[in-house]
Amino acid sequence: MPIGLIGLDADDTLWHSETIFRLTHERFGALLADFADADTIEAKLAEVEHRNLALYGYGAKGFTLSMLETALEISNQQAPTHVIAEIVAAGREMMAHPVDPLPGVRDALETLAQTARLILITKGDLFHQEQKLAASGLGSLFHGVEIVSEKTADTYARAFARHGGRAEDAVMAGNSVRSDILPALAAGAHAALIPYPLVWAHEAAEAPADHPRYKELARLSDLPGWLDELRGNTR
Amino acid sequence: MPIGLIGLDADDTLWHSETIFRLTHERFGALLADFADADTIEAKLAEVEHRNLALYGYGAKGFTLSMLETALEISNQQAPTHVIAEIVAAGREMMAHPVDPLPGVRDALETLAQTARLILITKGDLFHQEQKLAASGLGSLFHGVEIVSEKTADTYARAFARHGGRAEDAVMAGNSVRSDILPALAAGAHAALIPYPLVWAHEAAEAPADHPRYKELARLSDLPGWLDELRGNTR
Numbered sequence: 001m002p003i004g005l006i007g008l009d010a011d012d013t014l015w016h017s018e019t020i021f022r023l024t025h026e027r028f029g030a031l032l033a034d035f036a037d038a039d040t041i042e043a044k045l046a047e048v049e050h051r052n053l054a055l056y057g058y059g060a061k062g063f064t065l066s067m068l069e070t071a072l073e074i075s076n077q078q079a080p081t082h083v084i085a086e087i088v089a090a091g092r093e094m095m096a097h098p099v100d101p102l103p104g105v106r107d108a109l110e111t112l113a114q115t116a117r118l119i120l121i122t123k124g125d126l127f128h129q130e131q132k133l134a135a136s137g138l139g140s141l142f143h144g145v146e147i148v149s150e151k152t153a154d155t156y157a158r159a160f161a162r163h164g165g166r167a168e169d170a171v172m173a174g175n176s177v178r179s180d181i182l183p184a185l186a187a188g189a190h191a192a193l194i195p196y197p198l199v200w201a202h203e204a205a206e207a208p209a210d211h212p213r214y215k216e217l218a219r220l221s222d223l224p225g226w227l228d229e230l231r232g233n234t235r
Numbered sequence: 236m237p238i239g240l241i242g243l244d245a246d247d248t249l250w251h252s253e254t255i256f257r258l259t260h261e262r263f264g265a266l267l268a269d270f271a272d273a274d275t276i277e278a279k280l281a282e283v284e285h286r287n288l289a290l291y292g293y294g295a296k297g298f299t300l301s302m303l304e305t306a307l308e309i310s311n312q313q314a315p316t317h318v319i320a321e322i323v324a325a326g327r328e329m330m331a332h333p334v335d336p337l338p339g340v341r342d343a344l345e346t347l348a349q350t351a352r353l354i355l356i357t358k359g360d361l362f363h364q365e366q367k368l369a370a371s372g373l374g375s376l377f378h379g380v381e382i383v384s385e386k387t388a389d390t391y392a393r394a395f396a397r398h399g400g401r402a403e404d405a406v407m408a409g410n411s412v413r414s415d416i417l418p419a420l421a422a423g424a425h426a427a428l429i430p431y432p433l434v435w436a437h438e439a440a441e442a443p444a445d446h447p448r449y450k451e452l453a454r455l456s457d458l459p460g461w462l463d464e465l466r467g468n469t470r
Contacts, residue, residue: 009257055330057362061296068303072320081312088303093292126361127292127384149362162397172419 005165009174012196035075045070059125064091099135108220109141116142151179153186160226178205240400244409245357247431270310280305294360297325334370344376344456352378358367386414413440
């Protein structure tokens with residue numbers, strides 16, 4: 001099989017992201033502890049985030065605005081101004097957070113880039129994702145970058161076509177069954193799930209364990225080995 | 236001259252945007268009138284927005300966060316919570332604002348699309364720009380959409396190349412000298428300035444009045460006429 005294109009998700013595939021969201025959730029819960037218990041706050045934030053997805057899309061700026069709305073609602077507009085200020089500051093810190101590639105990611109990408117074109121395919125905030133790619137130092141390993149508002153089968157078909165390949169000759173690798181695996185398989189591509197210890201509830205979905213073009217890998221450094229199998233190479 | 240590609244800016248070229256920002260500025264000033272006079276608030280907001288461009292990029296979500304920061308700073312964290320709530324609501328309203336094409340825009344685009352491929356080239360928030368294009372009902376007239384984090388000569392060269400043309404055979408049309416005109420000319424394209432009555436201070440720049448590939452037009456419906464001239468057609 002002539003696999004010539006590899007799509008890679010960014011957040012929680014190449015670098016930590018959900019960890020920072022979770023830490024911010026904890027900080028947010030502590031700030032509002034006078035108004036509700038941790039579970040109530042968490043449930044309200046999830047509800048507000050979900051309601052706002054159609055207005056804000058994905059990303060840290062929309063998440064910050066959702067935290068603010070949650071704080072106002074859960075406190076009946078009684079949250080003191082210093083709490084508001086700390087939420088705004090927490091949002092800024094998420095956006096300015098240093099970006100460190102996960103262990104082994106750079107080496108794996110360098111290996112992969114020797115036999116295929118790498119395309120970063122990520123959803124979220126255009127500006128923040130470009131910033132993170134630049135900060136990661138991995139940008140030069142990618143042949144193309146596609147920042148999209150949703151990941152559908154059509155998104156993948158167009159992204160691979162744009163970079164001169166067919167979905168059938170591409171592999172998509174990422175940590176989200178819902179965004180990286182199912183739509184890439186539906187487009188006709190191969191798909192490798194590389195689980196990250198934390199999954200945002202919105203992204204949870206069941207893995208298609210028996211799908212012939214699907215593979216779960218423990219880490220990105222296992223992807224070159226699967227490529228060898230797909231290409232029918234002996235090692 | 237075989238002009239085959241037309242790049243079009245979105246905000247304030249195809250539909251109102253700055254008008255809504257200005258109305259929100261006024262509302263913001265009124266909310267903080269207890270803490271400072273209108274000019275001081277305006278100057279502070281401009282300073283915070285400018286400082287935050289490198290962190291938030293362009294768009295309504297970043298602008299909302301900048302309003303919140305400004306309110307906290309200018310009131311020494313004394314702004315009451317209901318003011319914070321009204322700022323968050325003002326941001327939501329900007330994002331949910333209906334999108335109506337400017338007068339004559341639809342007809343002009345339909346005419347232009349008969350002889351060239353139209354590419355929407357806009358900066359700002361990926362999600363919000365896609366939403367606005369969908370809400371405008373103009374999406375099907377475009378051959379491609381490029382949402383970018385900054386507009387540079389290189390941005391234009393790549394956007395035109397991606398859609399099968401050279402900058403030399405393209406015209407860019409928009410309302411910002413700084414973002415639509417100067418970098419498109421630097422890339423080798425033609426550029427038509429279609430002024431909008433309001434210009435965000437950040438975008439202000441002097442028009443290159445004598446540039447041989449530059450033209451100022453009163454409205455988008457004048458663009459087909461300029462194209463005829465460039466192509467050497469008699470009318």
